[in-house]
Amino acid sequence: MNKYRDLAPSLRTIMTPGPVEVDPRVLRAMSFPILGQFDPEFTHLMNETMEMLRQLFQTNNRRAYPIDGSSRSGIEALLTSLIEPGDRVLVPIYGRFGHLLVEISERCGAEVITMEREWGAVFEPADIIGRIRETGPSLVAMVHGETSTGCMQPLDGIGKACRELGALLVVDAVATVGGVEIKTDEWMLDAVIGGTQKCLSVPAGMAPITYNDRAESKLLKRKKIERGLRDPALSTAMDSTAIRSNYFDLSQLQDYWSPARLNHHTEATSMLYALREGVRLTLEEGLPERAARHKYHERALVAGIQAMGLSLYGDPSCKLPVVTCILIPEEVDGEEVRSMLLDDFGIEIASSFGPLKGQIWRIGTMGFSCSKKNVLHTLGALEATLLRYGCKVPAGEAVQAALEAYALTAVNGAVPAVN
Missing domain, CATH: 3.40.640.10 (Type I PLP-dependent aspartate aminotransferase-like (Major domain))
Known part of the structure; x- marks a missing residue:
């Protein structure tokens, strides 16, 4: 009998800075x-x-x-x-x-x-x-x-x-x-x-x-x-x-x-x-429209992160629209949080390297991974995981803040055709 099983990779929500879904x-x-x-x-x-x-x-x-x-x-x-x-x-x-x-x-x-x-x-x-x-x-x-x-x-x-x-x-x-x-x-x-x-x-x-x-x-x-x-x-x-x-x-x-x-x-x-x-x-979506979609979901993600009381890393004036870096709270182990996100929620986010190793998480909102479903799913899972590890974040605020950011954008008439 062949000891190798049929290939069946797990279905993941990939929110890293690459690769993406x-x-x-x-x-x-x-x-x-x-x-x-x-x-x-x-x-x-x-x-x-x-x-x-x-x-x-x-x-x-x-x-x-x-x-x-x-x-x-x-x-x-x-x-x-x-x-x-x-x-x-x-x-x-x-x-x-x-x-x-x-x-x-x-x-x-x-x-x-x-x-x-x-x-x-x-x-x-x-x-x-x-x-x-x-x-x-x-x-x-x-x-x-x-x-x-x-x-x-x-x-x-x-x-x-x-x-x-x-x-x-x-x-x-x-x-x-x-x-x-x-x-x-x-x-x-x-x-x-x-x-x-x-x-x-x-x-x-x-x-x-x-x-x-x-x-x-x-x-x-x-x-x-x-x-x-x-x-x-x-x-x-x-x-x-x-x-x-x-x-x-x-x-x-x-x-x-x-x-x-x-x-x-x-x-x-x-x-x-x-x-x-x-x-x-990409061309079918339109280059300006695609760039606007990435900004649209970035705004919602950032709103949710900040509503949790977490701090962004880096100068906001030069933020890369498709990657959001978050300072890891002192009271949690960043790798344990990443492991729980992957094992229990099927969500992958990234750590970093060099002087930032163990200091920040990196969440990518790129291409097909850049969607309302993925942003809300990631925020809800991150909040639940942090609470599980004893980090005092306000329950329910992250997803609500992201939904508010989406609603505000909708009022202003800038909702992208592709969500």
Whole structure:
């Protein structure tokens, strides 16, 4: 007898900053028959996906396509392809994922310059612009929405300053794309990385990216050098500038996603179906409307949290709309509360890392998980759990405050079409 049972994962209410619940229509899309990667029907789907990604990123860039792999693969593909050894790279750090940008940049051989803010706050754009002028980097890499701290960095004027000084601006929008509008062209972003497993409500496994002609020109320059390395008749004096990764070489990947259809790798067919459907649903809802829906549920969640007498973590002026961070009351064990939420209510919320480990809970309101049912369920369960562990919170107030926030929004006529 086979000792392994049929796969039957538990049904969860996932309220973490990622992954989140996957839209059933995306799961349905993943069940469709496999097509060969050069089948004209499949290449048509590839073309449609690129077209929709341009709309998602609000760009006219020629290059907009996914990298096969989790969100980090998109970050690594862009940085590996754009950073040459010795390049000066500026990274503003205000949470965990700024440190990730530093690590990857250093692995690419960059001279990395950092500027740091205490966790729970962000930079004034003018401070970043001043540092760019002071240090003269060839590339600036920064996080838009920092899920480790629940903060969102304003990007006002940073892209313009980078253009004036000849630097490329690479933005990690993994946590924000699909939940906050990303205005790639208007903000003058040279390259942007998105994530599937957060506000797009698609499983982890692809990283949509886009980049402009300024970024591509550097890729093409490095591609010419690589070709020279393979030709003994040409100089190898600049071999250190060649792109070291084959899998993450955007100069090859963009040919795979072009009419040339370079046979670079075998496409993750079912994941492409999922990404296409997730982005289609996002565009169908409307980018401004989708951003408004995330704010709508965020307001109700925050109202409920505060009605319990709990304190939010971080500067409210830069709060990330899709992640709410809560200071854990001193009288309870944060992990015991999380365990009871999961075991007794089927709700998952997140802890944090680094200096915030054991200090805060993080609740995500992202994509398909961002719903009235989920917000009310989470607030009621959290209140019951805290009472169970002896934390004195006012019984019944959290859900009532959230309902009042929803009712107030309804009176003002801003109820989203999708709840």
